[in-house]
Amino acid sequence: MQKPLKIAVVGSGLVGSLLGIYLRRAGHTVHVFDRSPDIRTIQFSGRSINLAMSHRGWKALDGVGIGDAVREIAIAMDKRAIHLPDKLNFQPYGKEGESIYSISRGTLNRKMIDLAEAAGVEFFFEQKIWDVTLATSTLHIGESERGEWKDLQYDMVFGADGAFSRIRHRMQRQSMFNYSQEFLNTGYKELNIPANADGSHKLDKNSFHIWPRGEFMLIALPNLDGSFTCTLFMPFEGEHSFAALTDRQKVEAFFETHFPDSIEVIPMLAEDFFKNPTSTLVTMKCYPWTYEDKVALIGDACHAIVPFYGQGMNAGFEDITVLNEFMQQFGDDWQSVFKHYEQSRKPNADAIAELSYRNFMEMSSKTADEKFLLAKKIEKRFSDKHPDKWLPLYSRVTFSHRPYSEALAIGDKQNEIMAEVMDMANIFAIWDSEQVEQKILELLRESPLDHS
Amino acid sequence: MQKPLKIAVVGSGLVGSLLGIYLRRAGHTVHVFDRSPDIRTIQFSGRSINLAMSHRGWKALDGVGIGDAVREIAIAMDKRAIHLPDKLNFQPYGKEGESIYSISRGTLNRKMIDLAEAAGVEFFFEQKIWDVTLATSTLHIGESERGEWKDLQYDMVFGADGAFSRIRHRMQRQSMFNYSQEFLNTGYKELNIPANADGSHKLDKNSFHIWPRGEFMLIALPNLDGSFTCTLFMPFEGEHSFAALTDRQKVEAFFETHFPDSIEVIPMLAEDFFKNPTSTLVTMKCYPWTYEDKVALIGDACHAIVPFYGQGMNAGFEDITVLNEFMQQFGDDWQSVFKHYEQSRKPNADAIAELSYRNFMEMSSKTADEKFLLAKKIEKRFSDKHPDKWLPLYSRVTFSHRPYSEALAIGDKQNEIMAEVMDMANIFAIWDSEQVEQKILELLRESPLDHS
Incomplete structure (x- = not known):
């Protein structure tokens, strides 16, 4: 058990609420601040994309026993329905029984705040945090950026305040802080x-x-x-x-x-x-994510990604799973908790950023392409027959807990193999033949995927 | 002639001072602000690297007739003196008569401010600009960031306030602003x-x-x-x-x-x-560089690079040359001036950032490598004999006015050719032979460098 601390979480979104529950369960006093009104009291819509909860998200929810409460508001999607100009194709996401789950962001966020309050997390809405003093984990709060501020000192501050995080904004002004934001057109x-x-x-x-x-x-x-x-x-x-x-x-x-x-x-x-407004899409990367044992960023605040892999929330929730593992391991040595947390998560955040960026092309162009769809069929056939030898990239990202960075690396190798397979003469005729299966087995022997 | 405007330049460094002279010559009222004391009144040292002025820098200075005044404080360096553990090698930078010029940053900056004042530019030191309102090109100035501010409205504001620019800081908070900062270890x-x-x-x-x-x-x-x-x-x-x-x-x-x-x-x-302090090295990129016809970034404020090609100041001065060309071309249509300026300069800023980053390896490791030095000798020999066919990358960056982006692209092709030459059997013995020369000519016929 950790020594109980007084911890502030900035941001009452999905990651902030769930992090609050984890910290509360660990015995800490948790205050969650948000500049917006309580989402439970307002109409929330007009600029959201529905969430697609998958394995990594469920694991974090189940870790504090609230997975089932969330399953009640989720709808399983076991396939893509691809509306081509002249027909409708269906493409299963994974194996029998594997689905991603559609949840409305507003509905989930309201539920998460209810659950967090029930767990003893205290919420403070319409409280504008403008700045933080890193060395003393002190929040600066006030009506306006240029107006009068009050100081709120905590033992520790988490910035779960999203892609345009004010907490990160302060860290950005430290020397040696790497940072990038890049908008899509x-x-x-x-x-x-x-x-x-x-x-x-x-x-x-x-x-x-x-x-x-x-x-x-x-x-x-x-x-x-x-x-x-x-x-x-x-x-x-x-x-x-x-x-x-x-x-x-x-x-x-x-x-x-x-x-x-x-x-x-x-x-x-x-x-x-x-x-409804037209919204922008940004990839944001930064490092480091923590300041001593005082301040840490989590979720979109340290790794905002484009939504084309449906992994933004899942990656943020997985941050919490990993953070919690290091809390178990290092106890009150928060400096080690934070160091291991950021070092472990950074390569995975970069990998899912890259995969998400690439997936826009796959979703918008390739899912209409016969060759791409055939490749997916070949992959599925082989994977069903040799599940120990081939897990499709989508499944490794969506239906596993293996690191994103591993998924990216193995996916690149699989792409090379599939490119060779698709170059086989007459592939549309022979795609489900023994010959194609043997070709893949041979290529895998030549350059094995590392499933370590 | 442009309609005279009241223009503020934030930053009295090298780029801010020279830009002031250009704007003044174009008939504008120019106020230059700096948060530091007048560099002419203080001791400046302890954290500077001497400047290496080359062709692009001289062109910008000569463009307003102050090149000769600066030549008086410059020392020609026509070669690298490479201190190996056991010997001293000399490596000429270019052709006979081509040199880069060592100038102390403090000395040059003092001289530039003198020259700018003589041209009618007004300087305001120890004036802290904390923010800018982009739409009205209004500066916000005050003793401290959280204290009281005064507003100073101008027709136009230039941010020449370096890698940690406050003017850019405001632009960064606009949507669709791409930004990255990456520190070297x-x-x-x-x-x-x-x-x-x-x-x-x-x-x-x-x-x-x-x-x-x-x-x-x-x-x-x-x-x-x-x-x-x-x-x-x-x-x-x-x-x-x-x-x-x-x-x-x-x-x-x-x-x-x-x-x-x-x-x-x-x-x-x-x-x-x-x-003396230990200082950091950062590469900073961003886009866009301008806001309507109201605010523009220039020099390090929009493209800070590492110093290993000696091009930081030269690139900033070339920004001014190019801006001035578009001022001539578009006159009072400042929106077009700004658009063309940023679109023309951005790819070149990215190219010199990349070349500078790569050059750390060349300077610190390769200049001690016999094979690298031989390749340089082969290149020099061929280039001296066929100046129309081969201009070394270093010369295209340093002793020409061709775009940096072209230098990067042609340099990559030259590297491929030289790699093939260095693979020739017995190259250390035959390096100055007819055979090597013919080999290069043949490779150039196969894949010509585009000198367009």
Whole structure:
């Protein structure tokens, strides 16, 4: 058991709330601050992408016994439903019984705060933290950035305040702090597919729906109430872009041309398009993540990634799992807890950033490509037959607890092998033959994947 | 002629001062602000590396007729003097008559401010700019960051306030602003070789002296007064590191072992070592560099690089040359001036950042390598004979005005060719033969360097 400390967590999002529960369970006093109003008291929508909870997320929730409470608000998606212009393809995500889980961000966040409060975490909303004094883990709080501030001193401060973290902002001004933020030229906008009158879903409920169109794509994830939260990803500028869709007619014509089967299920298309903001997508990396035994960053505050692998929340939750393991190991030696935490997580945060960045291409372009889909079929066939020899990259990221960095490295080797397989003569005819299976086995003997 | 504006330049360093002169000559009212005292009134030393002015720098100075005034305080260096453990090698930088020029930063900065004042630029020292309102180009100035501020409104603001620019700091908080800062694990420390009693130099005056030792190196650049400014580059941590040199004995033993011929010429070694700070080296990149027609970044404020190509000041001065060309071209359409300026300079800033980063390896390790030195000799021989076919990378960066991005691209092709040449059998014996020359000509025919 650790010596009880007074700990502040800045940010009442998913990571901040769950971290609060872990710290409280470890015996600490936990105060969570957020500049926004209590999300349980307000309408939250208009700029969110539904979450896709997978193994890493569930592990962190189950670690404090709240997984089942969250499962109640989650919908299993066991496959991609790929809406091509002329047909609908289904592509399973993993093996029989493996799914990712759609959860609305607002619903989950409300639930997490309820659970944290029940665990004894104290929340302080509409409290604006502007700065932190690192050496004394003192928060500076006030109405405005240039106004009067009060000091709140804690034994320790966690910055769980997201991609634009104020806590990190202070650390950035330290010497030797490495930092990068890079925006995509692609933005996104939330749209909505309402439920049928009887509360049922208008599209297959247990699918992650995707309309891949190259530079842009539409996705839809199911909600409990029968609706789907849709997200349109599209460049800001150019021929097919947010800048080009300037009025109702253009928006409707664009959807009729590119997403014809979406028209009848998105009745409020133009209204939502112009009401909801266009949001940006950023990859943020930094290092170090901690300051002595006083301040630590966690989640998006130290590794914001683009959403195309559905791993942002899962990676943040896994931070907590790992942090908790080191709390068990090092006890009151928080300096060691923090050092091991940041050293262990940094390469994995970089790896999932890279995988997420790459996956935009896969989702928006390749899922419409026959060759890519065939490669996935070959991979699935081989993996089903030789599960000890081949775990697909997607599964290693989504349905395992192996480090992201390992997934990235092994995935690169698998890509090389599949490129050779796809170069085989007449591959569309022989894809499910003994010959292809033997070829993969041979290539694996030549350069084994390291499953260590 | 442009319509006269009231322009603020933040930063009275080399780039800020020279930019002030250019803007003043274009008819504008120019106020230069600096948080430090007037450098002409204080002792400036202890953490500087001598500057190496080359073609790009001279062009910007000559463009407003102040090149000759600066030549008076510069010392030509036409070669590297490479201090190996057992001998001293000389390596010319370019063709006969081509030199880079050693100038002390303090001396040059004082001179530049004098010249700018003479041109009608107004300087305001010990004025702390904490923030800027981008939309109205208004500076916010005050004694302390949290204290009271006054507003100073201008038609336009330039941020020439260096790698840790406050002006950029505000731009960083805009959406879609890409930014990165990355520190090297190598730091540096200033040391000094004093003049002889008669005012002469203790080492060859017209050389850039370098003691390459792999992970670390010592350099020395001449000053007008007979002294040399030395800089020790070394990792912060590890076997040979600043962290390891904890007392006078260790420092002296380290220099005796690794730089034996430096001992007698650096009499105040231990004193300076512990008096002078250990400084960090950072590469900073960002984009965009401008905000509408209101605010622009220039020099280190938008592209800080490591010093290993001697191009930091030269690149900043070239920013001014290019900005001025677009001022001529677009006149009062400052939005176009700014757009063209940032679009033209960004790829070149990235290229010199990359070249500078790579050059640490070249300076610290390769200049001690026989094979590297032979390759340089082969290159020089071929280039002297076929100047139309081969300009060495160093010369294209240092003694030309071709874009840095072109230098990087052509340099990569040249490296490939030289690698093939160095693989020729018995190359140490045949290096100056007809055979080698023909080989290079043949490789150039196969893949021509694009000199467009």
